[in-house]
Amino acid sequence: MNSPMLEVEDLVKTYPAKRKTPAVDAVRGVSFSVPAGEFFGLLGPNGAGKSTTIGCINTLVRATSGRITVDGVDIVRDPLAARRRIAVVPQNRNLDRDLSVREVLTYHGRYFGLPAAEREARADRLLEELQIADKAKAKPPTLSGGQQQRVMIARALMHDPKVLLLDEPTTGLDPQARRVLWETLRGLHAGGLTIILTTHYMEEADRLCQRLAIVDHGKILTLDSPAALKSSLPGGRILDLWLRAAAPLGPRLSAVAGVMKIEPVEVDGVEDGLERLRLFVDPAEGLLDRVLREVKAGGGDLHHVSLTAPSLEDVYIHLTGKELRD
Amino acid sequence: MTTFLALLRRDLVVAGRNAGPLLLATLTQPILVVLVFGNILPRMNLVADGFRTVMLPGLMAITMMMAGVQGVLMPLTQDLSGTREVDERILAPIGVLGVALEKIVAGAIHAALAGLTALPAMMLLMHEVGGMSVHPRWLSLLPLVASCGLLSAAFGLTLGTTVQPRFSGLLFAVVLGPMMLFGCAYYPWAGLSALGPIRYAFLVNPLVFMSEAMRFAVTPEVPHMPLGPMLGGLAFFFLLLAYTGARSFERRTIL
Numbered sequence: 218m219n220s221p222m223l224e225v226e227d228l229v230k231t232y233p234a235k236r237k238t239p240a241v242d243a244v245r246g247v248s249f250s251v252p253a254g255e256f257f258g259l260l261g262p263n264g265a266g267k268s269t270t271i272g273c274i275n276t277l278v279r280a281t282s283g284r285i286t287v288d289g290v291d292i293v294r295d296p297l298a299a300r301r302r303i304a305v306v307p308q309n310r311n312l313d314r315d316l317s318v319r320e321v322l323t324y325h326g327r328y329f330g331l332p333a334a335e336r337e338a339r340a341d342r343l344l345e346e347l348q349i350a351d352k353a354k355a356k357p358p359t360l361s362g363g364q365q366q367r368v369m370i371a372r373a374l375m376h377d378p379k380v381l382l383l384d385e386p387t388t389g390l391d392p393q394a395r396r397v398l399w400e401t402l403r404g405l406h407a408g409g410l411t412i413i414l415t416t417h418y419m420e421e422a423d424r425l426c427q428r429l430a431i432v433d434h435g436k437i438l439t440l441d442s443p444a445a446l447k448s449s450l451p452g453g454r455i456l457d458l459w460l461r462a463a464a465p466l467g468p469r470l471s472a473v474a475g476v477m478k479i480e481p482v483e484v485d486g487v488e489d490g491l492e493r494l495r496l497f498v499d500p501a502e503g504l505l506d507r508v509l510r511e512v513k514a515g516g517g518d519l520h521h522v523s524l525t526a527p528s529l530e531d532v533y534i535h536l537t538g539k540e541l542r543d
Numbered sequence: 544m545t546t547f548l549a550l551l552r553r554d555l556v557v558a559g560r561n562a563g564p565l566l567l568a569t570l571t572q573p574i575l576v577v578l579v580f581g582n583i584l585p586r587m588n589l590v591a592d593g594f595r596t597v598m599l600p601g602l603m604a605i606t607m608m609m610a611g612v613q614g615v616l617m618p619l620t621q622d623l624s625g626t627r628e629v630d631e632r633i634l635a636p637i638g639v640l641g642v643a644l645e646k647i648v649a650g651a652i653h654a655a656l657a658g659l660t661a662l663p664a665m666m667l668l669m670h671e672v673g674g675m676s677v678h679p680r681w682l683s684l685l686p687l688v689a690s691c692g693l694l695s696a697a698f699g700l701t702l703g704t705t706v707q708p709r710f711s712g713l714l715f716a717v718v719l720g721p722m723m724l725f726g727c728a729y730y731p732w733a734g735l736s737a738l739g740p741i742r743y744a745f746l747v748n749p750l751v752f753m754s755e756a757m758r759f760a761v762t763p764e765v766p767h768m769p770l771g772p773m774l775g776g777l778a779f780f781f782l783l784l785a786y787t788g789a790r791s792f793e794r795r796t797i798l
Contacts, residue, residue: 277797329546330545
């Protein structure tokens, strides 16, 4: 039987009201299932419920309702067995400041009851693999953000988990360190590890994840492979118009041949007074000409145009009507 | 159990590396008090002879209380701070309550060692003055020191998980300071009969039982609380504080 490595069913988490703060529905009915060996992503803005979902899976957050199993183990009924199967790379760098990098790994091995020979050998191998061997004796706070991130991954791998949970692993890293980390994660995935990653970087989700769930306001809006998500948009190209118009141009433009669908996009304060229209278009001969003519005929004052292939960001805008800002 | 011992080992190794500052933090105060009240003032004939004998076990209790509280409170503040180092330990296959218990045991070892270091140090300082009657009952001393250590560490866990770090200065001024003054450290519980029934109000202070326990073990000649109520008080406060501390540790760590 091929049961999923991770199964999340109807997960709900409501943080109870405290003095001055009302109750927060962080996760409102999330279900998904991840087969063994998949690289799965949760993509969404800050506050969408990604971290809470990860927290429920790793047992640090107590779900209000719902059921989670890891490798067939119910995490509420048998949290200790579940913890042996999962490894967590949290959002904040929480390396033990009082130990050296190598000790961070060997002590983690001790916590999980690894025999001495095994934990020493594994610590050395992971230090090597994650390219932090030269920092083995350093104290974690003296390392760069990217190095600390790799130590956290090495630590997570010490007890040979089946599922690796990474919560926003590249937030705060410079582009170079981010790329190094992507390579590391790809390597681990190629080695057969099941990886669950949360991120609010479209590019990261697009490059790494085999399937991803787009999350907003505690719910999954859609779930598929990045390619399938992008091709789910009407048309095949996206034409964005930033313009000023006395009367709405939507009806005029939707009549243009090749325009499949029009959506207004919420525009931030910076582009004050400008309206942004998003046209899902079939990039046929002369399309741009026809659109521009129609804008002019409708009395529109066009400021800026962009014609692009759809990205995950566009999928997100299509689903929520707003941009995903870092 | 393996996980528990591994966590304990980690805490002791780290504490061992910081032994210097830790000893300084816990022993400075009692040693200076002994120097002034147990050595200088008696030489000036400003305090009664018996006071030193009364004060010695009390100061041992205070040392253990401070060491136990600090031994848990300081690392815990770091654990629960923004970086949440504690999450790694909670994610070990042991459970939150296991981690809480480990904190208490680590703090208790810290406290017991501080108490056992303080005793000879203080005796040495008061040695040349004479007129002291210290006759430790070694067999009861060790289990009582261990019990006092556990109680102090449980108190540290309760304080560390309920008091926000920005109030920790206040904690020493408003909670620990008064506890030390009203904890029968500088006078025996038996002497409080002079106050009438109000003396029972002192019993809300767990340090009373610790001071009396040390009096029983170190200076048996001084009148002390009978063994039954004394052990009962230690056990009651340990269970109460360990339960409260563990529960609030769980609340702080699992959302």
